[in-house]
Amino acid sequence: MFYGPNPRDMLYLTLLFSVVLVLVEDASLTTLQIENFISENEELAHTEAIRDVEMTQNLTRTNFEHLVKLSNRSSYVARSCKEIRDRYNEHEDGLYYLTTANGMVYQTFCDMTTAGGGWTLVSSVHENNIHGRCTVGDRWTSQQGNDANLPDGDGNWSNRNTFGAAEGATSDDYKNPGYYDIVAEDMSVWHVPNNFPLQHWNMAAILRYHTDNHFLRLYGGNLLELFKQYQVRYNVGSCMNRGPAVPIVYDHGDRESTKMLYGPSARAEFEPGFITFRAINNERAAMAICSGVKATGCNTEHYCIGGGGYFDPIQCGDFPSFEYDKLGGQQGWSASREMTEAAVLLFYR
Template sequence: MLDYTLFLSLVVLVSVEHASLAPAPLQIVNEELTHTEAIRDVETPLNLTRTNFERLENLSNRSRYVARSCKEIMDRYDEREDGLYFLTTANGMVYQTFCDMTTAGGGWTLVASVHENTHYGGCTVGDRWSSQQGNNADLPDGDGNWSNRNTFGTAEGATSDDFKTPGYYDIVAEDMSVWHVPNNFPLEHWNLAAILRYHTSNRFLRLYGGNLFELFKRYPVRYNIGSCSERGPAVPIVYDHGDRESTKMFYGPKSRAESEPGFITFRPINNERAAMAICSGVKPNTGCHTEHVPNNFPVEHWNLAAILRYHTSNRFLRLYGGNLFELFKQYPVRYNIGSCSNRGPAVPIVYDHGDKESTKMFYGPKSRTEFEPGFITFRAINYQRAAMAICSGVKPTTGFNTETFASHSLNEG
């Protein structure tokens, strides 16, 4: 398995009403039928034009809704589809955000996302939730955005940049949901791409003013605010995808020994006396190691942790000596072996988890226009005439942009 670092966006939603009912099976069936019909329409150009127009008209009609939360939209207008909606604050400000209308009864409103794209750029421009002014002990509150009314970002770009809506301080909520989504996934794939999804169910926000804005006024995220024993509340969670064991694997070895999974902890404080806003998924119990490290999954959690899983089914290895050893003797992975047209075989795949659209999101913008998803390509060659052993998930069609990462296994079949 090739090792890589996965940067995540923490997508935070709230619910104004305790939701104890699971979505009805009929709703799930209807969603699947709608998706199938949409695919069928895409394959027919005439239907594509008509369906897109009707779809845009339906989405446009959402701007007429008057509600302060997604729960109110669901109750007043009988909406059951996940997606973007318009909400209105108590002062009349209209804004757009994402509504999760299916998890745990639906009605969850996206109020914030916390995006990180590097281990080395802390407290620099773009780090709106901490500080854009560097690590400065003279500015212990950083930018203070956990407990002020600043807003930033867009709902559709919430996994590519920090995001905060007026709903963060305007909605009086009861519970909170968190999705761990890899960076840069488009909104329509968040649910599928999320490595973990969970929510609270005990209406804890009633005790802290009804939203995170009020909670963090009581528990300020401030440098040198206290010791690790002075953290905020630790609230138990219900898993929608994932479990306690997979949650533990997102933390470093020492942190795992000092924390208990199955909670959202507010305002934990680490060894350097720095207060973190949210320690998501765990409750520190003996120490102050709170760093989030999504890496080094043990073998027993590979299946759950995998963002994509697929296999070939055409017995192609029979043609190449029966294994990768023999295949790469026929197609050496060697610098300057040839041009991109000298690649090895491109073999179609069957998806076990994920799909062609989610596969495309693992490649850069230019690469996406130069390949076709749904294949494993052997001995792909890039612009620098470097041969890559496996271009996993795609088949290059016109260009040379082949950089990616992957994990591989074989079946004797």
């Protein structure tokens, strides 16, 4: 088997070549000068090799110490990121372990810096195929197709199913036990471009905002209880018979930037600066969440997400009709590519 040249031999050949060049340029050099030249360069190469080894050892040691620190988080006992922040004085964003009231341990992402920190990631809505029309991957509407016999679709807004992994929340749909186990007061929402790695979510988000009026106290403390009160299903009545619209505080972005992420036709029938629940459209299908806007019209499928499992055929999906006129074209009713190709991350505190 051929292993290639020995590094030390290569170093010697390089030095020898350098000496020959020097001899050509100055034939008056003595043997002693040549030997000193070789010795000095060998010493320099040896010093650099030692420094490279030390840098590798320091990097390995740093990574190991960091992994130990992350592993120690598994010893924390808390039901939310807020409890971890308050009880263990943690203020670093990242993955942590939480425990449900029944003792189930799971891992999720904690935002420990926004507005005082303590935000628990409980779910993400990710559109894997904007043209899929309620197919595999549309967990927040229906993976079973657009079926009138299944008006609630998969029903994951109002059940205890869980799926996905926190670290992949921008690459697939995600829902953990905190969605129904945590009793919270407020929500935070991040819109993060698809497939971005966890350590860059905060900086990459096109929008980040949160509520601060403790509205979840009125609805049982989480989205499971809220949607039990406001069933997300087909044939629910007038489009004006929608759920609560809650004002938001922007952490990144503003009302104008929110507005411009949607198509010009959609902008005429919503007010930015809110998060709205159970917004019903003209076809009497209820969207789950209008993230960043309050619906004032009835074409909510163009700027709201999620919902039931029975829509107009061209509306069915987790992002029901965001590409109605042209995918990413921001024409007519179509949302921008930035919005269509970003996962919606939902947090509690």
